[in-house]
Amino acid sequence: MKNNISLVFTIFMGLLIGHSQEATDNSSELTFGVKAGFSSTVLRINVENITVSEDVSGFYVGVFGDLSISEAIGIHSELLYGSYSQDGESTDILFLPILAQFNVNDRFHLMAGPQFDYLLDADASEGLKRLGIGIGLGAAFDITEQLILDARYSFGLNNRLEGDIEELNGTNVQAKFNYLLIGLGYRF
Numbered sequence: 272m273k274n275n276i277s278l279v280f281t282i283f284m285g286l287l288i289g290h291s292q293e294a295t296d297n298s299s300e301l302t303f304g305v306k307a308g309f310s311s312t313v314l315r316i317n318v319e320n321i322t323v324s325e326d327v328s329g330f331y332v333g334v335f336g337d338l339s340i341s342e343a344i345g346i347h348s349e350l351l352y353g354s355y356s357q358d359g360e361s362t363d364i365l366f367l368p369i370l371a372q373f374n375v376n377d378r379f380h381l382m383a384g385p386q387f388d389y390l391l392d393a394d395a396s397e398g399l400k401r402l403g404i405g406i407g408l409g410a411a412f413d414i415t416e417q418l419i420l421d422a423r424y425s426f427g428l429n430n431r432l433e434g435d436i437e438e439l440n441g442t443n444v445q446a447k448f449n450y451l452l453i454g455l456g457y458r459f
Contacts, residue, residue, distance in 0.1 A: 300339040304419070307332040308454015310353050312364075315427070317445045327362070329355035335456060337372065347372040347382055363391040366450070368407050368423070378413040386425045388448065399431045403448055419456040425449060
């Protein structure tokens with residue numbers, strides 16, 4: 272798993288460095304904004320090739336920044352707070368995606384890259400590793416120059432179970448979080 276994460280990170284950084292060398296000072300632009308929307312979290316538990324999923328829905332709010340490296344590529348990063356509740360229990364999560372943004376045209380963008388998440392609630396994370404690493408894939412559409420509609424799905428890469436739970440009576444158990452985020456952003 273560490274090799275897969277290293278490979279994805281190396282490819283991601285190589286693309287950014289390669290394209291950033293093409294950029295000139297005139298093409299670099301940094302913009303910021305706020306965003307909010309719907310979020311769905313899917314916990315996938317795999318026990319001996321049998322997978323069980325449970326999903327919860329909630330919302331997210333946060334800030335984002337876009338750095339144009341060239342006309343075709345940029346970096347899109349966010350810091351989001353997500354909240355989910357089910358059966359009276361709530362869970363709060365911080366998201367930090369750092370995505371390469373590929374501009375298909377002036378209004379449509381594809382995004383891919385690593386996404387980190389952190390479980391804020393100690394009680395909700397009992398038996399789970401609080402830090403998660405995933406790969407996010409998504410798209411964004413500029414409705415206007417300021418208003419953005421975007422959607423992203425993140426696939427969890429690391430097993431979130433703590434060490435003594437990972438092996439239950441000699442059985443390999445894994446738990447991963449996947450996230451779907453759909454929302455609106457406002458660029459300043």
